[in-house]
Amino acid sequence: MLLNPATTSFDSLDPRSREIMTQTIAFFEAMGKERLKDDYHQRRWYRDFLDFIKENHIFSTMLTPPQFAIDDADARWDTHRNCHFNEILGFYGLSYWYAWQVSILGLGPLWMADGTTIKERTARLLRDGGIFGFGLSEKEHGADLYSSEMMLTPMPNGTFKADGGKYYIGNGNEAALLSVFGKNSDTGEYVFFAAKTDHPDYECVKNTVQSQMYVAEFALRAYPVLEEEVLSTGSDAWDAALNTVNIGKFNLGWASIGICTHALYEAMNHAAHRELYGKKVTDFPHVQHLLTDATTRLIAMRLFATRASDYMRAASLQDRRYLLYNPMVKMKVTTQGEEVIDHLWDVIAAKGFEKDTYFEMAANHIRALPKLEGTVHVNMALIVKFMANFLFHPKDYPEVPSQTEARHDAFLFNQGPTKGLSDIHFHDPMLAYGPCHLPNVEIFKKQIAGFKELLVANQPEARQARDMDFLLPLGELFTLVAYGQLILESAKLQRVDDHLIDQIFDVMVRDFSRYALDLYSTTSATPEQAKHCMELVHRPTNNSDRFEWVWQNYVMANIDKYEMKP
Numbered sequence: 001m002l003l004n005p006a007t008t009s010f011d012s013l014d015p016r017s018r019e020i021m022t023q024t025i026a027f028f029e030a031m032g033k034e035r036l037k038d039d040y041h042q043r044r045w046y047r048d049f050l051d052f053i054k055e056n057h058i059f060s061t062m063l064t065p066p067q068f069a070i071d072d073a074d075a076r077w078d079t080h081r082n083c084h085f086n087e088i089l090g091f092y093g094l095s096y097w098y099a100w101q102v103s104i105l106g107l108g109p110l111w112m113a114d115g116t117t118i119k120e121r122t123a124r125l126l127r128d129g130g131i132f133g134f135g136l137s138e139k140e141h142g143a144d145l146y147s148s149e150m151m152l153t154p155m156p157n158g159t160f161k162a163d164g165g166k167y168y169i170g171n172g173n174e175a176a177l178l179s180v181f182g183k184n185s186d187t188g189e190y191v192f193f194a195a196k197t198d199h200p201d202y203e204c205v206k207n208t209v210q211s212q213m214y215v216a217e218f219a220l221r222a223y224p225v226l227e228e229e230v231l232s233t234g235s236d237a238w239d240a241a242l243n244t245v246n247i248g249k250f251n252l253g254w255a256s257i258g259i260c261t262h263a264l265y266e267a268m269n270h271a272a273h274r275e276l277y278g279k280k281v282t283d284f285p286h287v288q289h290l291l292t293d294a295t296t297r298l299i300a301m302r303l304f305a306t307r308a309s310d311y312m313r314a315a316s317l318q319d320r321r322y323l324l325y326n327p328m329v330k331m332k333v334t335t336q337g338e339e340v341i342d343h344l345w346d347v348i349a350a351k352g353f354e355k356d357t358y359f360e361m362a363a364n365h366i367r368a369l370p371k372l373e374g375t376v377h378v379n380m381a382l383i384v385k386f387m388a389n390f391l392f393h394p395k396d397y398p399e400v401p402s403q404t405e406a407r408h409d410a411f412l413f414n415q416g417p418t419k420g421l422s423d424i425h426f427h428d429p430m431l432a433y434g435p436c437h438l439p440n441v442e443i444f445k446k447q448i449a450g451f452k453e454l455l456v457a458n459q460p461e462a463r464q465a466r467d468m469d470f471l472l473p474l475g476e477l478f479t480l481v482a483y484g485q486l487i488l489e490s491a492k493l494q495r496v497d498d499h500l501i502d503q504i505f506d507v508m509v510r511d512f513s514r515y516a517l518d519l520y521s522t523t524s525a526t527p528e529q530a531k532h533c534m535e536l537v538h539r540p541t542n543n544s545d546r547f548e549w550v551w552q553n554y555v556m557a558n559i560d561k562y563e564m565k566p
Helices: 015-041 047-055 058-063 079-092 094-111 117-127 234-272 285-313 322-353 358-365 376-392 439-457 468-494 498-521 527-534 544-558
Strands: 132-135 151-154 160-170 177-184 190-195 202-207 215-225 230-233
Touching: 015 047, 015 058, 015 079, 015 358, 047 058, 047 094, 058 079, 058 094, 058 117, 079 094, 079 234, 079 285, 094 117, 094 132, 094 160, 094 177, 094 230, 094 234, 117 177, 132 160, 160 177, 160 190, 177 234, 190 215, 190 234, 230 234, 234 285, 234 322, 234 358, 234 544, 285 322, 285 468, 285 498, 285 544, 322 358, 322 376, 322 468, 376 439, 376 468, 439 468, 439 498, 439 527, 468 498, 498 527, 498 544
Parallel strands: 132 177, 151 177
Antiparallel strands: 151 160, 160 215, 177 190, 190 230, 202 215
């Protein structure tokens, strides 16, 4: 159920993809934990990692559409294998994942561009080991696209001059190309264009963070842009920005899964070999509950994200359900990752601060992921737009099988306009919940029914729809419904044991009750809504045999199964 670099065989991947995963694991294991942590503490730029990527053409194989591939029959954008690579890089360190992540963001507008010349150039740069970046955010405006001050001015000879600054731009120190968002100074139209970091009119001002990764502030000063380097304009540029984020934000959940998995192994190994007050730490009941919750939350994260990737790969202009599940991987999976680390930290306590542990790095990095590619608030505001259609207006769709085949996901670069969210419908979640009669799933179904009754009987008022303190717990309740649905779908496809599923929903019932109490406590909730919220609070079924089975088979069974080489 979890990545283990010592044993995972990547059976669902083709030979070249398996080779990439095993090569990458071997690279980090040869580096060892001591060197990994020293590079982290010294904030050392990961030249050796980028050289490894270049020598093995890894980014080129994994991020080049086949029609632009150079001497590489395995080149494609394959979300299934990308998920595995995300997980591996997160497992060994977020800094390495970040170089990959911002390259993905930078490549989005390039592969979505109108012309082929810039795409052929991009493919050559990838083949040569280049990394990329996404010049969207600005110091004064963040990711507020409306307020962009980067200006592209048309020149009489058909070229352009770019002027302005960008902030928080990953790989901005040495990206082969940056996809830069701005406006046409004459027309005010949005525009994406390509810029080189080694050009004399490009100024890399500074690294905005104290880290191995480079998160640049840069400035363009009368930077010359050729006509072929203008990637998109007007509504196409706007759509390219948001559709690129649709692709990139999905990766954050998988990075969180990788981080939590490594931290879990390390924390469990430490706890299992430590004695306090004459007892093994793992014999304390509260430790057993913390480690079991951490493990089941992490498995649930992976089950959900795996199933969400199926909907991304199966997406089309007629099936845009991924636009709900995708921000959930970004928002829900990453915040669950924080909870997993908190549970583990409560077990290992001061050990989590020690400089030679992976955990010290994980505890720092896990906080970043919910805050990248839009905050939790921004993604929740998007998610709640789907709530009415999801809960009350289901649509029939053909069942989506597992999407593990080796193929290029071309639709991701042709997602179409970003409008029309209210027209997106979903399949009935009861198709997943209905056939499952496990005790905690039955309780959770009662909570779902009660939540729908709350929305019908006490529909949120206009003022509440503008109140984020009200919308956040409301959105969390809705999110749990979709989260559980895809967990059940994934569990069925992967033939997960009923004991584990029921233990996952033990957590889900408790979480649903917690968010119901949060909604009850908001100052803007009406008395009727507050009363209804209390009816959503339930206790999970207490089953000591089930808990013991999960404890032995999914917690204790993982002790000493992995430890990174020194």
